[in-house]
Amino acid sequence: MDASQFEIILASGSPRRQEFFRAMEISFQVKVIPVKEDYPPELNGIQIAQHIVRQKAVPFLNDISENQLIITADTVVWHDKKALGKPQNPEEAKKMLHSLSASTHDVITAVGFLQKEKWESLYEVSKVSFAPLPDDEIEAYIRSGSPMDKAGAYGIQDDFGIRNVTFIEGSYSNIIGLPVPQVLKKIKEITVKN
Numbered sequence: 001m002d003a004s005q006f007e008i009i010l011a012s013g014s015p016r017r018q019e020f021f022r023a024m025e026i027s028f029q030v031k032v033i034p035v036k037e038d039y040p041p042e043l044n045g046i047q048i049a050q051h052i053v054r055q056k057a058v059p060f061l062n063d064i065s066e067n068q069l070i071i072t073a074d075t076v077v078w079h080d081k082k083a084l085g086k087p088q089n090p091e092e093a094k095k096m097l098h099s100l101s102a103s104t105h106d107v108i109t110a111v112g113f114l115q116k117e118k119w120e121s122l123y124e125v126s127k128v129s130f131a132p133l134p135d136d137e138i139e140a141y142i143r144s145g146s147p148m149d150k151a152g153a154y155g156i157q158d159d160f161g162i163r164n165v166t167f168i169e170g171s172y173s174n175i176i177g178l179p180v181p182q183v184l185k186k187i188k189e190i191t192v193k194n
Contacts, residue, residue: 045078077152
């Protein structure tokens with residue numbers, strides 16, 4: 001079966017992930033079925049991302065057809081043995097950004113690939129280091145509203161990230177929310193059968 005015979009469904013409302021799929025030049029549609037993004041407290045960063053990505057696929061299990069490929073994704077910021085998801089309010093965003101100031105954290109994105117009779121997933125870990133973050137800059141960034149829909153309360157691609165991230169190790173696109181080369185490779189493996 002080649003890629004054109006597959007109906008690829010991106011189960012993510014993230015505009016950044018959708019933009020990546022357009023950049024990969026893959027024909028896809030978006031279908032999001034909201035799920036609770038909770039997880040057992042004993043899980044670590046990688047396990048949390050893998051757990052949530054699986055949860056996001058569960059609502060599709062009974063409805064998936066033979067030619068569909070459902071792709072789910074979840075990004076977790078892992079810092080000081082804690083997962084930083086999307087902040088619930090400005091106060092939480094402020095706390096997250098203060099904790100990330102002058103330190104290094106992991107950004108973990110897990111991606112799930114659901115087919116009719118098969119589930120596969122992959123994950124990627126990137127490291128990000130921040131300079132010391134001035135209070136006034138944190139306050140202005142929170143007022144902009146930008147941190148509120150992002151794991152760890154920041155976007156590396158935002159002006160704030162561009163000014164304050166001093167070092168990254170690993171995939172840049174992963175930090176934004178999707179490890180593009182790895183995902184593209186997996187989609188080709190699944191859809192291009194010899």
